[in-house]
Amino acid sequence: AQSVTQLGSHVSVSEGALVLLRCNYSSSVPPYLFWYVQYPNQGLQLLLKYTSAATLVKGINGFEAEFKKSETSFHLTKPSAHMSDAAEYFCAVSKIQGAQKLVFGQGTRLTINP
């Protein structure tokens, strides 16, 4: 079975500050890992994905995440927060064979203070 834990349901940072959203996963098989962003009243948009290539993954809008197998973590970071980053962020895990369902964490709401 696979599961995802996102530490902190709500994170608040100042504009220009570092963004760090934490994600830990559990998987009995090698996983693929994803970060999705959801803006109000919209569907989910893929930020980045780890598919067993480079452990440091760069995504859209200046976000990146590092896969650390020893820590079973896939934390999302951005060096400098922008007001437009305010949204809900979801970490997800899937198996690596073919088209597989995503198992999501409960989400972290990111608020940016001016």
Next chain:
Amino acid sequence: EAGVAQSPRYKIIEKRQSVAFWCNPISGHATLYWYQQILGQGPKLLIQFQNNGVVDDSQLPKDRFSAERLKGVDSTLKIQPAKLEDSAVYLCASSPIRGQGAHEQFFGPGTRLTVL
């Protein structure tokens, strides 16, 4: 390239009524997913189709929920009868079977259901 289309965007019904949601995936995507997202939670898979066959429906409440994907393209998700706890956003996603995007799911805007 057109994205995943869903309708309606919003639906309000009373408990014990029935409701249906429609999804049109990205052209050529063989795999289609329906997720339920309850307020404050991450999405949870209800059912996964590959072409018109069911791959995974282990978390679909089959006594009230049903889904079909005739001809392997569009899909409908039905709830009959609805309960208060069915209030949620229903997200449809699609992905190709192979190729560079095989492990990426593309989501529609969702249908927000309120059961009174």
